[in-house]
Amino acid sequence: MLQPDAIGIRSNLAVMTEKSATAPLASKTALFIAVAVLANSFGNLLLALAVDHLPQFTHTAFAHYFISLIENPYLLPGVALTAIYTLTQLSLFSWADLSFVVPCISSSYAASTLLGEFVLGEQVRLIRWIGVILITLGVTLVAKTPVATKSHPSQADSC
Numbered sequence: 582m583l584q585p586d587a588i589g590i591r592s593n594l595a596v597m598t599e600k601s602a603t604a605p606l607a608s609k610t611a612l613f614i615a616v617a618v619l620a621n622s623f624g625n626l627l628l629a630l631a632v633d634h635l636p637q638f639t640h641t642a643f644a645h646y647f648i649s650l651i652e653n654p655y656l657l658p659g660v661a662l663t664a665i666y667t668l669t670q671l672s673l674f675s676w677a678d679l680s681f682v683v684p685c686i687s688s689s690y691a692a693s694t695l696l697g698e699f700v701l702g703e704q705v706r707l708i709r710w711i712g713v714i715l716i717t718l719g720v721t722l723v724a725k726t727p728v729a730t731k732s733h734p735s736q737a738d739s740c
Contacts, residue, residue, distance in 0.1 A: 606676065606728060607728065609676075610673065610676070610677055610728050613669050613672060613673050614673065614682075614685050614686060614688075616665070616669050617666050617669040617670050617673065617686050617689070618686060618688050618689040618692060619689075619692070620662045620663070620665040620666035620669060621662075621663070621666040621686065621689040621693075622689045622692035622693045622696060623662050623696070624659050624660075624661075624662030624663040624665070624666055625659075625663075625689075625693050625696075626659075626693070626696045626697075626700060626701070627655045627656075627658050627659030627662060628655070628656070628659035628660075628663070629697075629701060630655040630659075630701075631650075631653045631655035631656040631659055633701075634649075634653055634655065635649050635650060635653065636649055670682065670686060673686075676728070676729060677728045677729055678728065678729050678730055678731070680723075680730075681723060681726065681727075681728055681729070684719060684720060684723040685720055685723055685724055687716055687719070687720060688716070688717065688720045690713065690716050691713045691716055691717050691720075694709060694710075694713050
């Protein structure tokens with residue numbers, strides 16, 4: 582009677598454990614990238630709206646400009662979303678490679694271009710749309726690669 586190879590069983594178990602461990606990491610990574618992209622895109626939109634509602638800096642006394650800045654209803658939400666984006670990106674760096682995170686978050690350029698066109702009324706020319714398509718293709722390629730290619734300090738075994 583043939584006995585199962587103990588090493589083969591252990592290596593199959595390791596592969597199955599690794600696959601089940603990467604599923605939650607992939608879900609968490611996708612969620613954090615989505616939050617970062619949306620926070621960055623809408624934060625930039627709100628900051629652009631804030632600046633559009635300010636008086637010209639060169640023709641206004643600094644005190645009046647500063648008060649206009651503080652009273653602006655778009656500024657603080659824009660800053661808050663930008664802070665959320667920054668904290669989310671920092672969190673991503675704790676388990677994912679820089680070479681994965683930054684290209685994936687660059688999909689916010691596509692979202693920001695869409696917001697500029699359809700919310701701010703900017704006229705985005707064909708050459709910019711081609712650039713957005715190229716960025717989107719690059720993000721698609723990077724997203725198909727592993728999240729991490731080396732262990733990160735947060736993934737190290739504790740003593």
